[in-house]
Amino acid sequence: MKKYFLLAILTTYSLILQAQTTIIRDAEIDKMVKAVQPDSLKSYITKMVSFGTRNTLSDQKSKTKGIGAARNWVVGKFSQFAKQSDGRLTAFLDTVTIPADGKRVDKNIILGNAVAILKGTDVNDHRVFVVSGHLDSRVTDVMNRESDAPGANDDGSGVAGVIEAARIMSQYKFSATIIFVAVSGEEQSLLGSGFMAKKAKKENWNVEAMLNNDMIGNNNSSGTNIIDNTRLRVFSEVLPSFELEKNAKNIRQFGLENDGKSRLLARYVKEIAERYVDQLEVKLIYRNDRFLRGGDHSPFVENGFTAVRITEMNENFDHQHQDLRIENGIKYGDLMEFMDFEYLRKNTCANIAVLANLAKAPSMPTEVKIEVKTLSNFSYLYWKAPLNGEVKGYFVLMRETSSPVWEKKFFTTDTEIRLPYSKDNYLFAVQSVGLAGNESLTVVPEIGR
Numbered sequence: 001m002k003k004y005f006l007l008a009i010l011t012t013y014s015l016i017l018q019a020q021t022t023i024i025r026d027a028e029i030d031k032m033v034k035a036v037q038p039d040s041l042k043s044y045i046t047k048m049v050s051f052g053t054r055n056t057l058s059d060q061k062s063k064t065k066g067i068g069a070a071r072n073w074v075v076g077k078f079s080q081f082a083k084q085s086d087g088r089l090t091a092f093l094d095t096v097t098i099p100a101d102g103k104r105v106d107k108n109i110i111l112g113n114a115v116a117i118l119k120g121t122d123v124n125d126h127r128v129f130v131v132s133g134h135l136d137s138r139v140t141d142v143m144n145r146e147s148d149a150p151g152a153n154d155d156g157s158g159v160a161g162v163i164e165a166a167r168i169m170s171q172y173k174f175s176a177t178i179i180f181v182a183v184s185g186e187e188q189s190l191l192g193s194g195f196m197a198k199k200a201k202k203e204n205w206n207v208e209a210m211l212n213n214d215m216i217g218n219n220n221s222s223g224t225n226i227i228d229n230t231r232l233r234v235f236s237e238v239l240p241s242f243e244l245e246k247n248a249k250n251i252r253q254f255g256l257e258n259d260g261k262s263r264l265l266a267r268y269v270k271e272i273a274e275r276y277v278d279q280l281e282v283k284l285i286y287r288n289d290r291f292l293r294g295g296d297h298s299p300f301v302e303n304g305f306t307a308v309r310i311t312e313m314n315e316n317f318d319h320q321h322q323d324l325r326i327e328n329g330i331k332y333g334d335l336m337e338f339m340d341f342e343y344l345r346k347n348t349c350a351n352i353a354v355l356a357n358l359a360k361a362p363s364m365p366t367e368v369k370i371e372v373k374t375l376s377n378f379s380y381l382y383w384k385a386p387l388n389g390e391v392k393g394y395f396v397l398m399r400e401t402s403s404p405v406w407e408k409k410f411f412t413t414d415t416e417i418r419l420p421y422s423k424d425n426y427l428f429a430v431q432s433v434g435l436a437g438n439e440s441l442t443v444v445p446e447i448g449r
Helices: 002-019 027-034 038-049 066-082 156-169 191-202 244-253 261-276 298-302 341-360
Strands: 089-098 109-118 127-134 177-183 206-213 231-236 281-285 307-312 325-327 330-332 366-371 379-384 391-400 408-412 416-419 426-434 446-448
Touching: 027 261, 027 341, 038 066, 038 156, 038 341, 066 089, 066 109, 066 156, 066 177, 089 191, 109 156, 109 191, 127 156, 127 191, 127 341, 156 177, 156 206, 156 341, 177 191, 177 341, 191 298, 206 261, 206 298, 206 341, 231 261, 231 341, 261 281, 261 307, 261 341, 298 307, 307 341, 366 426, 379 426, 391 416, 408 416
Parallel strands: 127 177, 127 206, 206 307, 231 281, 366 446
Antiparallel strands: 089 109, 109 177, 231 307, 325 330, 366 379, 379 416, 391 408, 391 426
16 A cells, blocks of 8 residues: 555656646747748848859958958848847957968968857856858869859858848847857868867857857758758767866766767757747757768867757758769759758758747756765755846756656756656756746756765
């Protein structure tokens, strides 16, 4: 009799906790998502393609051709949006001299990232969220600075998404700061993002998340002929590239091989994007990037920041890094005619939803611990309030150790919780929940004794 009585108590307890996990869809974020226009995205890419080539080594003085004209145009678009931001958005060209390296830079160049900073409204909230795409383009020979390199999808699509996000989000207020950037030099070995990541580290920016968008507008693959505009990949690093040896012991001891900060961000991207964007499934890819390849999030990861790559489900190599030509009846080149602008719209919406939810939410809870003093089939977690933002409560997330995503979310208004689930069998994390229901990033508990 006692056995069944105890089981009934535990079942009731669990149901009560789960009953409080109502997920709120923020009406303001819904409005932002619905404001994304395929025609706007297409117009941005049309303009970028009109510059002929945007190769990092190309002309910087012309007003109509080359990388110089392209980056000035992006800054101009950002400046245009600044007029609707009540002074919160500022735009500028952030430059650095890159010396010739005998590899992918054959002469000294002035590298320029087109940047727009949407300042947060809370002067005490120093969190920064970055969204990027790379402005430069290339043909087969990465050193070819003369031939037309439209770069419609690689990475006109990512930059178009960033521009559209800036257009829409500059009309709203967020507690934290959002940086929109079109970096240069990606094809020349991640030069622009490397410059920005090092600057962020040197100046102690509190970058909580970086979303790198690289090729988000193509719906089909070369060779396999798969067509799919309902799925989006998010690549994330599992182990910290920064100070790995220092963290390795804890990772092994506590079974956190799949809970690095970038992997936690990827799960967050999946949950929020799928919440706000219809007919879109976010696929978690357990690699920092595609096999033996890299992207502009990598320098951020290498400098200790949390960053992921967002990219289309299928790559078409006939339209990537190709000279413009027709060969054996196949049209090669990164041209606009091969893009799916409805797919690009959905992927842009995903970015906006994630950024908005992060920047509207309070900061992460602090000093998150799980008690290990006593052996128990219950798990007791406790924490302190976030440094910034008002909270209505917290979500405690739980999943089996073999699950790629969080499976349960328990809501509490306290800064502690006792769950009838063994820490031997489950993984946990805690996130702050703001008054409007927006969630912070998750924090994996440390050991509390």
